[in-house]
Amino acid sequence: MSDGRTESGGEPVTAAVLVIGDEILSGRTKDRNIGYIAEYLTNIGVDLREARVVPDVVEEIADAVNALRARYTYVFTTGGIGPTHDDITADGVAHAFGLPVIHHPRAVEILTAYLGDRLNEARLRMARMPEGAELIENAVSKAPGWRIGNVHVMAGIPSVMQAMLDAIAPTLKTGQKMLSVTVEGRGLKEGDVGGPLTEIQTAHPGVMIGSYPRFDGKRFTTALVVRSRDAALMAAAQADVEALVARLQAEIED
């Protein structure tokens, strides 16, 4: 429902997530990062507009990075920055930017200080990144993430990714936060709500109204979520949705 979006706080700030890893596409590992980043960005006023999962293939990573960084304010990648041969995110992102891959001097220092004589050739791979990249602090396990242009490269392990996102957040410009309110349509099926809900959506172009059914084994509930960047517009639509829910619930009880 992009037509309904109101940007009362200036241009919206947009983002894409790029998850990198064969293990996600084989189903061996279940991604938890897209959902976490989605919720996090929503909370700070950045609109996540797209997410992709690609395999550990340099050209695939580069193509996706180029498609996404041209289109959105920010790109956030997860995965593929560890010490083994299948960690090739640095190569993919460098290829996308047409930059050489170097060992970042400060990253080497950090790894040396943390790992001492455990810093072998494999672990030194974690300092590889495109020339010109800036480091992103890793409060969990030291090996840093990095940023080049509008692309932020983070670890795939959720706890490490989350720490990196906390380090990145203060550096981001953010738009006016998307507000939302949920009206719980208890006892209502989505198909009962659909018709009149369309009329409410049409009458309120400054909001987006979503409809999310669930069934607890005994009865249906349809959650109606009203979203807007404008509190007054949201409240007006919310009132209409609440009236609809009350009316439909009364019909059921008759």
Add this chain to the structure above:
Amino acid sequence: MSDGRTESGGEPVTAAVLVIGDEILSGRTKDRNIGYIAEYLTNIGVDLREARVVPDVVEEIADAVNALRARYTYVFTTGGIGPTHDDITADGVAHAFGLPVIHHPRAVEILTAYLGDRLNEARLRMARMPEGAELIENAVSKAPGWRIGNVHVMAGIPSVMQAMLDAIAPTLKTGQKMLSVTVEGRGLKEGDVGGPLTEIQTAHPGVMIGSYPRFDGKRFTTALVVRSRDAALMAAAQADVEALVARLQAEIED
């Protein structure tokens, strides 16, 4: 590591997943379908090569469908086929194919038989699909999914999606199944394994070797996953990986 892939059973059969829904990108709903489909396809010999999440916007859906259907054997979409105004997957896919959206006669019959006089205008939306689409059975809640060309359109609710995938599976051509074996590198950190693992990967071009570290709060384990379509090639690489793990574990115990 696409370079290492061996297709000893003929052309690989490939796929992409397209998840459709603002609720996933806002973080309100956490996607569980990508992981399920990934594991399912791997088990039946179809390679999932890419996944995308796009918002409820007709042009975004159409662009993604066209990019993915041209590139992979199959596309599987989830979400956006319910009865409310924000369910616009039919419009997006029809736009991608340049086809008109019709009410599929058999789908209308199924909904009529199931819903009786509850079949209102909103629920009738669930029979909307591009002209020429074929139905996919929904054993859970009747409203069918559908297929047009190589694109399979499924519900977003996991239980319904899973039933539809079961209905689709027998109609798919499948490649030789990807085999895999996991060698648990207990006590080993990924950075200890990385160097010699690269040598093993280089020596075994017919297999893909992935490395997945975890930490249980007491000690590290790095799972080494050897994948191939050729059992003999996989066994040869597995032997080398097991020897490596045994050697590194012995070094730790010294």
